[in-house]
Amino acid sequence: MSMKIARIETFFFYPKSGKNLLFCRVETEDGLYGWGESYVGVKKERVVDEYLRAMAPYVVGRDAHNIRHTAQVLFDDFAIRRSSVDFFCAWSAIELALWDIVGKKAGLPVYQLLGGACREQVRIYANGWWYGVDSIDSTVERALQVKAMGYTALKWDPFPGPWRTFITRQEEDYAVANVKAMREALGPDMDLLIDAHRRVAPHHAIRVANRLAEYDIFCYEEPCLSDNIDLVAEVRQAITTPVVTGETLYTKEDFARVLSKRAADILNPDICAVGGLTQMLDIAAMAQPYAVAISPHNYNSTIVGLAATVHFSALIPNFLIAECFINLQDACDSIAAPGVTMKEGWADLPTAPGLGVDIDVERLRSHPYQDFPHKGMRQYRDEFPRKNYVWGMANVTR
Numbered sequence: 001m002s003m004k005i006a007r008i009e010t011f012f013f014y015p016k017s018g019k020n021l022l023f024c025r026v027e028t029e030d031g032l033y034g035w036g037e038s039y040v041g042v043k044k045e046r047v048v049d050e051y052l053r054a055m056a057p058y059v060v061g062r063d064a065h066n067i068r069h070t071a072q073v074l075f076d077d078f079a080i081r082r083s084s085v086d087f088f089c090a091w092s093a094i095e096l097a098l099w100d101i102v103g104k105k106a107g108l109p110v111y112q113l114l115g116g117a118c119r120e121q122v123r124i125y126a127n128g129w130w131y132g133v134d135s136i137d138s139t140v141e142r143a144l145q146v147k148a149m150g151y152t153a154l155k156w157d158p159f160p161g162p163w164r165t166f167i168t169r170q171e172e173d174y175a176v177a178n179v180k181a182m183r184e185a186l187g188p189d190m191d192l193l194i195d196a197h198r199r200v201a202p203h204h205a206i207r208v209a210n211r212l213a214e215y216d217i218f219c220y221e222e223p224c225l226s227d228n229i230d231l232v233a234e235v236r237q238a239i240t241t242p243v244v245t246g247e248t249l250y251t252k253e254d255f256a257r258v259l260s261k262r263a264a265d266i267l268n269p270d271i272c273a274v275g276g277l278t279q280m281l282d283i284a285a286m287a288q289p290y291a292v293a294i295s296p297h298n299y300n301s302t303i304v305g306l307a308a309t310v311h312f313s314a315l316i317p318n319f320l321i322a323e324c325f326i327n328l329q330d331a332c333d334s335i336a337a338p339g340v341t342m343k344e345g346w347a348d349l350p351t352a353p354g355l356g357v358d359i360d361v362e363r364l365r366s367h368p369y370q371d372f373p374h375k376g377m378r379q380y381r382d383e384f385p386r387k388n389y390v391w392g393m394a395n396v397t398r
Helices: 045-059 067-078 085-106 136-148 169-186 202-215 229-238 252-260 277-290 304-315 326-333 361-365 377-383 393-397
Strands: 005-013 021-028 033-038 121-127 153-156 191-195 219-221 243-245 322-325 346-348
Touching: 005 045, 005 085, 005 361, 021 045, 021 085, 033 045, 033 085, 033 304, 045 067, 045 085, 067 085, 067 277, 085 277, 085 304, 121 304, 136 153, 136 169, 169 191, 169 202, 202 219, 202 229, 229 243, 229 252, 252 277, 277 304, 304 322, 322 326
Parallel strands: 121 153, 121 322, 153 191, 191 219, 219 243
Antiparallel strands: 005 021, 021 033, 121 346
């Protein structure tokens, strides 16, 4: 039975932390609706919203079942076969909403439509908890609060200051001291995930990783810019900590290069950024013969983005651990109807049809887009003053 798509509507949500979130509601002619979400970056949220609005005429009138075909049409005829992160983020929201609709039509959770679950719960690690910390002591204090919530894994970026390819020894020392303090405070049973955010050149990444080895790091994420995947492979070959990459990669061709170069032990694509569930399943299947695990990136809401991540994580045999930005949870809980059930670092599999979550539209509308203040280099300089470090004019004025 055909389910023609009738309308696509977008919604911004201001959670008071991190960035505005971007949701998408797709409705069919027979009244079924589904929720999707786009990955967005702070200050650039409106760009993806414009993509969604421009893509809508290519989607309205199509059958909601034909998810792969619609994706190919958009890539061929809208994107003109040119990859871009904003295109894939926008399509991700529509794609997830379509899976939500198809699941509701079938009366089944999405993971049951696609082969059933490989696990009863999905392990998650906490991120976002460290936003705004200004010292190692404040980082440890926040981390202890996360541990008290029952989480057994957390991620943060231990490097200070702005993201730069070449850093000082003082910055390397700060990162190592940061991790050392965390390990001592949290004990041996907390999994520590280090995110280098594509910051540094290989020699910095290797030197820091080797110094951190004694603290039993769970994984070392994006040590170098993955645009040149040979750099990431160089780091992986020189250290013993598992290397993660993938949050800034969006196509199967991108991930094929990572796998062929043996550049990572773990991939972390984002379901709201790579083109949705279908593309995530393809990437996971590509990684499995290489004995590469999947740890989904998920800087998205704890409603749609997390629910989609949980469905995906339940489906694949090579899943490791998934990301959850706990700084967004309270705000998201206020509009979720219902959301994902989480407890002590584990997420339950939704049992309702589709993605198994919903959003109260009136509450959502009451938190419209608000701009976040710009964090300039002067603020970084004031937060991380260091002797013998010259903050050049290029850094100060950017």
